[in-house]
Amino acid sequence: MSESPSKSLQFRTRAIHVGNEVDPQTGAVVPPIHLASTFRQPGAGKWGEFDYSRSGNPTRSGLQRTLASLEGGCGALAFSSGMAAIHGVTMLLESGQHVVAGSDIYGGAYRLLHKICNRAGIEVTLVDMTDLDAVAAAIRPETKLLWGETIGNPLLTIPDLRGLSAIARSAGVLFGVDNTFGTPALVRPLEHGVDIVMHSATKYLGGHSDCLGGTLAVADEELFDRLYYVQNATGAVLDPLSSFLVSRGLKTLDLRVREQSRTAQQLAEWLEQHRQVKHVLYPGLPSHPQHLRAKEQFDGFGAMLCFELEGDFQQTARVCEATELFHLAVSLGAVESLIEQPASMSHASYDPADRERFGIRDGLIRLSVGLEAAADLQADLAQAIDRGMAG
Amino acid sequence: MDMEATSNTSANSTSGDSPAVPKRGMSTDSVHAGEQRQKPGDSITDPIFCASTFTFSSTADLLEYVEGRSEREEYGRYGNPNEKSVEGKLAALDAAEAAIVYSSGMAAIVGLLMAKLNAGDEIVFFDQCYHRSREFCAKHLARFGVVTRQVPTGDFAAMEAAINDKTKMLVSESPTNPHLTTIDLEQFAAIGKAHEVETLIDATLATPYNIRPIEWGVDYVLHSATKYMGGHNDLLAGAICGSEEKLESVRALRGILGGVNSPHNLYLLERGLKTFELRMQRHNENGQRVAEFLAGHPRVERVYYPGLPSHPSHEIAASQMLGFGGLITFEVADADWQAASRIVDAAKIPRIAPSLGGVESLIEQPLVMSYFNYSPADRQKFGITDNMIRLSCGIENSEDLIADLAQALQA
Numbered sequence: 001m002s003e004s005p006s007k008s009l010q011f012r013t014r015a016i017h018v019g020n021e022v023d024p025q026t027g028a029v030v031p032p033i034h035l036a037s038t039f040r041q042p043g044a045g046k047w048g049e050f051d052y053s054r055s056g057n058p059t060r061s062g063l064q065r066t067l068a069s070l071e072g073g074c075g076a077l078a079f080s081s082g083m084a085a086i087h088g089v090t091m092l093l094e095s096g097q098h099v100v101a102g103s104d105i106y107g108g109a110y111r112l113l114h115k116i117c118n119r120a121g122i123e124v125t126l127v128d129m130t131d132l133d134a135v136a137a138a139i140r141p142e143t144k145l146l147w148g149e150t151i152g153n154p155l156l157t158i159p160d161l162r163g164l165s166a167i168a169r170s171a172g173v174l175f176g177v178d179n180t181f182g183t184p185a186l187v188r189p190l191e192h193g194v195d196i197v198m199h200s201a202t203k204y205l206g207g208h209s210d211c212l213g214g215t216l217a218v219a220d221e222e223l224f225d226r227l228y229y230v231q232n233a234t235g236a237v238l239d240p241l242s243s244f245l246v247s248r249g250l251k252t253l254d255l256r257v258r259e260q261s262r263t264a265q266q267l268a269e270w271l272e273q274h275r276q277v278k279h280v281l282y283p284g285l286p287s288h289p290q291h292l293r294a295k296e297q298f299d300g301f302g303a304m305l306c307f308e309l310e311g312d313f314q315q316t317a318r319v320c321e322a323t324e325l326f327h328l329a330v331s332l333g334a335v336e337s338l339i340e341q342p343a344s345m346s347h348a349s350y351d352p353a354d355r356e357r358f359g360i361r362d363g364l365i366r367l368s369v370g371l372e373a374a375a376d377l378q379a380d381l382a383q384a385i386d387r388g389m390a391g
Numbered sequence: 392m393d394m395e396a397t398s399n400t401s402a403n404s405t406s407g408d409s410p411a412v413p414k415r416g417m418s419t420d421s422v423h424a425g426e427q428r429q430k431p432g433d434s435i436t437d438p439i440f441c442a443s444t445f446t447f448s449s450t451a452d453l454l455e456y457v458e459g460r461s462e463r464e465e466y467g468r469y470g471n472p473n474e475k476s477v478e479g480k481l482a483a484l485d486a487a488e489a490a491i492v493y494s495s496g497m498a499a500i501v502g503l504l505m506a507k508l509n510a511g512d513e514i515v516f517f518d519q520c521y522h523r524s525r526e527f528c529a530k531h532l533a534r535f536g537v538v539t540r541q542v543p544t545g546d547f548a549a550m551e552a553a554i555n556d557k558t559k560m561l562v563s564e565s566p567t568n569p570h571l572t573t574i575d576l577e578q579f580a581a582i583g584k585a586h587e588v589e590t591l592i593d594a595t596l597a598t599p600y601n602i603r604p605i606e607w608g609v610d611y612v613l614h615s616a617t618k619y620m621g622g623h624n625d626l627l628a629g630a631i632c633g634s635e636e637k638l639e640s641v642r643a644l645r646g647i648l649g650g651v652n653s654p655h656n657l658y659l660l661e662r663g664l665k666t667f668e669l670r671m672q673r674h675n676e677n678g679q680r681v682a683e684f685l686a687g688h689p690r691v692e693r694v695y696y697p698g699l700p701s702h703p704s705h706e707i708a709a710s711q712m713l714g715f716g717g718l719i720t721f722e723v724a725d726a727d728w729q730a731a732s733r734i735v736d737a738a739k740i741p742r743i744a745p746s747l748g749g750v751e752s753l754i755e756q757p758l759v760m761s762y763f764n765y766s767p768a769d770r771q772k773f774g775i776t777d778n779m780i781r782l783s784c785g786i787e788n789s790e791d792l793i794a795d796l797a798q799a800l801q802a
Binding site: 009010011012013015016020022027029030201208209210245248251252255256259324325328329331334335336338370371373374375376 | 415416417418419422423428435436464509557623624625662668669670672673686694728740742744749750751753785787790791
């Protein structure tokens with residue numbers, strides 16, 4: 001396209017075209033992958049658009065432009081992993097400051113806040129992000145960051161983004177959310193007043209389980225500059241090959257997430273009727289505590305679902321091991337369906353007392369629903385539950 | 392369900408299963424078929440094996456391989472683990488026993504024809520086809536004493552009349568490029584069987600999502616996997632699908648001629664195939680919607696799209712195909728080639744480029760892109776008109792494509 005497509009284009013069209021402009025030198029329809037670590041400069045003391053790949057790289061830059069467009073932000077940054085992206089946010093903080101975070105955030109974020117940030121004298125309070133009063137009450141004068149997830153992990157709670165934004169704004173606190181489970185195809189938190197939206201691009205954005213990556217997007221130029229400064233100074237940038245793979249993944253993001261969400265809805269409805277399933281957590285089910293909010297805030301309900309078996313730790317582990325299509329693995333969001341037991345895998349880094357407190361019980365199973373045919377996945381789960389529970 | 396049943400090139404998605412096991416969904420095969428369940432390093436995705444050669448632990452290990460007691464890799468030109476898994480996936484999608492992957496679609500058709508034909512043999516070709524396939528047969532196979540007989544596309548009587556005791560293969564595309572003519576595959580295969588002549592269909596434009604020619608009795612299926620199979624306009628690849636027995640000599644010749652693909656490319660092809668069904672659903676939907684929009688536009692004189700009742704082969708396409716893909720050819724009313732060019736130039740979303748089948752829409756004028764150096768008489772013979780535009784609909788939102796074409800048609 002000779003001119004950059006305007007914002008009026010729809011999501012999927014922008015995912016394909018923005019940031020993927022034709023290479024002007026060769027006409028290549030897919031931009032080349034720039035592996036260069038450094039760039040030749042126009043003259044001594046004169047700087048071109050790119051100088052050194054940590055500071056900027058054309059392949060990463062293309063991806064960042066796509067992301068900014070999809071999130072509706074002024075800019076985006078790509079990091080070497082989702083954790084590197086969250087770390088980039090926490091590096092805006094200083095000793096003596098305080099963070100309020102959701103009580104069912106990703107285990108790695110929990111670890112960063114409790115075991116790393118604390119060394120710099122930063123304190124953390126965990127609260128139920130669906131309880132606006134509790135969040136407001138937890139904010140102190142030294143609180144500088146409110147951190148949540150658009151869909152909590154693993155309990156799939158849905159916070160009120162506008163309500164939290166208002167609280168953060170009035171308290172002068174930055175509000176950041178991890179939108180990994182939601183994806184920009186289903187929810188764009190910047191539109192709801194959130195300051196920083198973060199993704200583990202390893203998940204739906206890349207979508208094929210074959211690269212690690214993390215992203216931040218913001219709607220405020222000054223905040224972007226501060227985050228860019230941190231990224232450039234600390235160096236956890238996304239490499240060009242992974243940037244290419246994430247860009248390639250984004251082109252089918254909308255198709256993948258919508259199809260995976262459809263399948264997840266079908267599986268959730270089926271599991272809810274299963275006699276050995278105690279309960280199902282899925283935002284698309286009317287039984288989900290924030291179902292109505294999810295319906296209003298999102299364009300779809302996502303492809304993550306949890307269910308609790310009428311079984312103990314061992315039986316639950318056996319069910320996870322008995323699947324033939326679902327792979328037993330942490331991570332999520334890709335074309336291959338994955339199954340895991342949060343208590344022994346993704347949330348093992350929580351203290352046992354916190355696991356119990358936040359409802360991450362031994363019988364809980366988390367599914368990342370992939371692109372396989374829904375009927376095939378349902379048949380696989382049926383046989384795995386039969387075999388695992390019988391053993 | 393035994394995932395290992397699909398982990399090598401000789402098994403398709405169903406052949407290893409008992410009849411009681413239902414066929415899996417196409418996306419399930421797209422994601423899993425051809426791949427080992429448990430991979431090296433316990434990776435969830437196939438590692439990229441860049442190795443040019445594969446080591447033997449000892450002479451005894453080597454002897455075991457040389458004497459045919461073990462199956463393994465030897466040298467990259469003869470095979471590679473990335474090639475095996477993507478070939479298994481392609482075979483499963485096409486309901487074929489086996490697939491052979493090449494460095495490009497042209498390398499694939501050349502690989503097949505060079506393996507199957509000898510001096511003095513003849514092939515019969517339907518005349519609407521990719522101009523490079525035609526050129527290879529008419530110019531280069533001819534140098535080796537192979538005679539190519541071209542008959543009008545879809546004229547089965549002419550095809551039968553052209554068959555003689557030297558005929559070894561019947562060749563067609565379906566749908567054809569750029570006229571989108573769909574061939575009755577059942578009849579095509581039946582003629583081949585009746586005359587004991589093998590049949591080849593280039594199904595690049597159809598893809599196995601819309602039709603699996605093997606199920607209609609065709610012997611070989613050709614794909615330029617550069618197009619919908621890879622799907623992202625970022626790799627070249629070709630494939631031939633068929634029975635293990637028929638492909639044995641083809642595979643052996645590829646090992647000698649060396650038109651293999653690279654491990655990096657094969658990985659990208661495998662990755663592209665994971666979203667194959669989703670992309671094809673969208674290409675079909677966009678193709679149909681855009682074709683209908685064009686058919687109703689006053690500046691458009693004619694639209695070639697198998698999903699439109701106005702296409703001469705619509706009936707056969709509708710009866711054999713699930714959908715009709717993203718490629719549309721149309722002719723602009725009262726336009727010379729420069730007027731048609733202005734429309735091509737005014738389009739903002741589709742980019743001007745050859746090729747098709749990727750997520751990005753592409754547009755081109757066959758006269759300028761592929762037939763510029765042909766004489767007007769030859770262009771007329773091949774049905775390439777001055778006012779013809781070929782559009783490959785990507786997977787963008789159809790509303791955006793239609794709005795863009797609406798403004799471009801005012802140029």
